[in-house]
Amino acid sequence: MSNVPTLLTYKVKLFFAPSYRGKFGPLPLIALMILFVPSGAGVGFAFGAYMDTLGTEQLTATLGAALSAMLAFGFIFSLGVGITAQPSELDFLMTSPIKSREYLVADLLFQLTSIMLAGGIAMFAALIGLLAGMGAPLVRAIPLVLVMAVYGLMIVLIIQSVTIAKIRYPNARVRELTLLLLLLSAVAMLPALGASFGVDFATLPIPQAAFAVLADSAIFGTSPDVSSLVVAGIYFAGIGALWLRLSGMYFFYGIKPTLSGGFGQVDMGTKMAQQRRMIGLFGGLTDKIALKTDVGGDLSLMTRLSLVRIWRDGSIVFVILLLGLFIGIGLWGSSSSDEPAGMDYNTLQGATWPIAILAINWCYYERENLWIPVVGGRSLVTYFRGLMTSLVLIGLVMSAFMITIRALIQMRVDMAELAFMMLAPVGTSVFAATLLTRVRVKPGAFSPGLLAVLFVTFTGGAGIAFSGSLMVGAIGSSTAVLVAAQVVVAVAFAIAIYYVGQVAVSSLSRTFKFQ
Amino acid sequence: MPEPTVRIENLWKAYDGTQALQGLSLAAFEGEIVGLIGPNGAGKTTAIKIIVGLLQWDRGEVHVFGHNILADSISYKEHIGYMPEAPALPEYLTTSEFLGYVGRVRNVPKEQLPGRVSEMLRDFELTGKAKETVATLSKGMRAKLAFAAATIHKPQLLILDEPLLGIDPAGQRLLKDRLVGMAKQGCSILVSTHQLDTAERLCTKVAVIHRGKNVATGDLESLRGQAHAGEHQTLEEIFLKLTEEAGQPEPDMPRRKGLFSRK
Incomplete structure (x- = not known):
């Protein structure tokens, strides 16, 4: 794992450097981060006020739909590029004696870092706004962020695992399975639109429902539901084990370069x-x-x-x-x-x-x-x-x-x-x-x-x-x-x-x- | 003395304060193949882009077919062909559509266009790719297509920037034969290249460009004389000698005296 800091630094610099090398230095980047703070807080507050009018079941269904959307986005990303690598990384880093897992850990940390740097402040503001809108104590943002961070980490692990599986097992219909899971994630969003077809999604043993119940507990300050905790734990451990198994495999030959040349940039090549x-x-x-x-x-x-x-x-x-x-x-x-x-x-x-x-x-x-x-x-x-x-x-x-x-x-x-x-x-x-x-x-x-x-x-x-x-x-x-x-x-x-x-x-x- | 097809005199060009050309002078006559050789950043591509009308220059004169191209920057282009280094091609067109489009732009009469396109595709061994989009072509095929597009209107002056880059030996031979054939028919050819052995064998005259100016021009014998080189020394050895000798400090660009001039 000795190469992880070097790889992470390279990826972060490559991604963010174009946005602060301009005439005004890092100011546009900082301005962009700050620009979305009021709107993030506003949207969060409005959403919180709306959620405050809902019953517990509806609230769980809405949260579940939001988490399903995140999962669906993860599946879409894994069907596309999956692992973020710019052309220069393919040419110089992936041709160096770097272990697959080192690169994956660096990529995982990079994805989390870039999400936090690009939209983290606005997302945190939205969470605070949400709690304020619901009239809940703001200190509950801490367990809520924790639940969301674990869920986000799990999605990144899924993205990486699916990408490696696609490369290593080209005949195993990984793409078809991912499409099916994407479809199921989309179906799990329907209760929020009032179309549940008689199915109580919140009680199903699916990760988004379990994490939604845990998020519910964080918002209301109640002790976490044990069965949801177990379901969420099983999924996280299972996906983690799958990731551990797959991340040891060599996959560099199947990686496609990302379209983005950096934060807000496009790589023309x-x-x-x-x-x-x-x-x-x-x-x-x-x-x-x-x-x-x-x-x-x-x-x-x-x-x-x-x-x-x-x-x-x-x-x-x-x-x-x-x-x-x-x-x-x-x-x-x-x-x-x-x-x-x-x-x-x-x-x-x-x-x-x-x-x-x-x-x-x-x-x-x-x-x-x-x-x-x-x-x-x-x-x-x-x-x-x-x-x-x-x-x-x-x-x-x-x-x-x-x-x-x-x-x-x-x-x-x-x-x-x-x-x-x-x-x-x-x-x-x-x-x-x-x-x-x-x-x-x-x-x-x-x-x-x-x-x-x-x-x-x-x-x-x-x-x-x-x-x-x-x-x-x-x-x-x-x-x-x-x-x-x-x-x-x-x-x-x-x-x-x-x-x-x-x-x-x-x-x-x-x-x-x-x- | 006949009028040169291209005549450049004391050409200066700067990009954001960096001098790319510093008084470049050059001439090419009918039937000549003039090789422009020089290190990276010597100003070869800048000079070529100025001649074909893609760049504006700061000072100096450019005459093509005896006309100052500043006075009439359009009509002279009818008789020139140009192949850029790594050309941007419309990926979405098929090879025959692309040649047809360039033919129309180059004023090839509509009734002659289908025949000319077929001829070019055949000559450059692209007939089998006529209905395929440019996006599907290999690097070598793209170069041959760009060369075909540069010559579809039978130009009197052909300007090529690194035309042999990425082409296989058979393809290189095809293009070189074509160049020699065109020169025999009176076409002037200006070709920028880093391949000194090719320049030595193909070009009737070579201009060594270094730091934005022409440090030596002539055939191999003449260059040997200018470089005080032995009769067995290759163009590569002569080139290195000339560019090392010319490695003196860069001259300042001549400026008009103005209100704020110090002198």
Whole structure:
């Protein structure tokens, strides 16, 4: 175990160094930690106040659901990377005479350290807030933290064990078993949503239920339930024994590098390798749509090039996932209300964030390819106009999908709402393409360029959508003529925004700086 | 004396206060293969990026086909081909789509494009990969594809930055034969390389660049003379001698006198 401190120091430095090597030293990192303290305490307090209104059974079910979510996250992580190793660790540390267990202990300590450094203060504030919200003495945070720490440690041990088992026993269907356990963890969250199917999850001998009962005892200051203590102890000891057995095995050859280049950073080399894998994986399917380079004008070529990229490089998956998420939330929200919800914050997010994400992906994956038109003697005007057109087209398809779903559920379409959902992606695309001619995004959460792309496109798109829908709404819809006028105004407004965007992008891209 | 295809005069370029080029001068004529050799950080890639229009310089002049590229920074590019060191390629395109895209950007007429793409794929032994995405290609195949893209429009000036890196011997031979063939047809070729034996055999002229300036230029005989080297000394020995001799303190960049000048 003599190498553990060295390995841990290297991992911690590698992870946190990029975030404090900037102009302001460690201040952004400290600011980020402090920034989430009030919100952590606030959320904890609100949650505590809510939990105070629940009966003991409901409280245990809610805590159990939260712990199940943590476990499910652990299973998801173990299905992916599992053990955190950056490319340089693979090249230099894992080729050194380091024992598997030494590396695992260092990784375990690193995961706990990074969680504590990145979000520990906010999490502690949330726990204090929770106790305060429930009116419980704050000193009970100590046993509560202890229970949570043991549970967290157990999850990290599970993650490491599953990862090693995946590598060492490739034919043992470890992945399938993990997926099954993930599904069961998800099912154990259902009681918190009021869907228990007659099963009392709190009494089942599962770890999250046992730890939830123990957390309950910590909050209320009662002596811990013996049976839960035994169940939790058995699980912890069993997982610990499994970890002890597996951690002695050599597994370095199966480790994949993590995507993160550090706290809030992205390792571009790994990201590009991941993109290559994704393109290769779906190649047989995505290549069915081909880019014909010998037909169409220049704007058409550049628009199709951008669409083909989004279709093939995995960006479309982000669009579908985000859209699905916001549609799902929207449906959940609208089912509890009779009011049309087309112009709500959720719809706005669904119509804008996917475009902003596409813009970020462009910065990561495509910007470097601009050397091709630049050295080819082409101005980038057509390129950026094509990029903007492709974003508008994707945005309109997204909105059409959302409008169709809303129309099917609510059986009516409000013109102002329609204009809002059509103009939001058009406006967002215009702002995104305009920004991309000027902003250079560094791959990290602290990049001002990234934040600018995300928030300027969102607020710009929102502004356009609100102003357009207000204009359309002001016309009124009492007669067929007025409705027709609404349609004309909405379409004209969208076309005007598109053309203003084309002019702005054309002008700015003439002075685009590639390097 | 014919007009050089590329003429660089007293070129200066600094990155954040660090001088990358310190008065570099260079010329390449029609049909010449000019090798740019020099230690890491000598300024070879900086000079190349300036010629192809990817970098702005601080002082000096760059003429391509007799035209000052500062005066017209677009039209001269129609006749140049460029292959960067470790090129970023659109991973999501198939090899034929990529060549078609570059062909369109390089103004290859649409009706000639499919034929030209097929020809390039055949010449560079990539026909079997025509429908596969760039993401699936090996390092050597990517280099061959980048080379094909640099030459798809039959350029009059070809600029290559470490083109043979990561390519197997057969692939290297293919590219070198292609370069010699293009030079015979009158194409000027500027190639940056660390492979001195390749430069010795392939290039008609070699420019030794050190600390951002050209310390010697000429064919092997001429370089021997400039380095006072024996007739059996290789380019590697000459290169080491020239760069060691040139290891004197760096000169200051000439500056315009301004209000706050000390002199």
